[in-house]
Amino acid sequence: MEKMIPNRPQALELLQEYNQSESLIKHALAVEAVMKHFAELLNEDKEKWGVIGLVHDLDYEKFPDQHCRKTREILAERNWPEAYIRAVESHGWKICTEVEPQEKMEKVLYTIDELTGLIMATALLRPSKSVLDLNVKSVKKKWKQKGFAAGVNRELIEDGARSLGMELEVIIGETIKGMQNVAEEIGLKGEIG
Secondary structure, X not given: OOOOOOOHHHHHHHHHHHOOOHHHHHHHHHHHHHHHHHHHHXXXXXXXXXXXXXXXXXXXXXXXXXXXXXXXXXXXXXXXXXXXXXXXXXXXXXXXXXXOOOOHHHHHHHHHHHHHXXXXXXXXXXXXXXXXXXXXXXXXXXXXXXXXXXXXXXXXXXXXXHHHOOOHHXXXXXXXXXXXXXXXXXXXXXXXX
């Protein structure tokens, strides 16, 4: 049987089938936007990268103890291409899977997944409660405060940046830009605009 090439409506429907949590859906939309932003920067397939960003935490709400592994099962049953499944699995490297990010797309997902959480937390603390006026300096300041967004694995983000051969500041800046594209959808438009 030929593998299907999933599109955004299919990915969104699948995300909503397995996730009811508003915060998880907003996180998925943020990661999707950042993946599409990086795909554009790197001349890659925006649709593919976006779809992978959208479903990367597909199993997290219902199967947290099987995170990434259950998604493989769900996507394989639906005949998704192996490249998509592997990319999703690889974002859990060193946390819940042994699948090391190899492709550029996998490395970007691995790097920006946790980073979007730190950026979201930083934006929500601002007087504007917006990502639209957020800058790299503000995120770096919060980065150094280990007690702030303590669940965000900064070491993992640094590992990802090294694997991409990109400066951390550049990755933070581009991740902010990606999230700005969907500020309203992810609840970070705040008092601006």
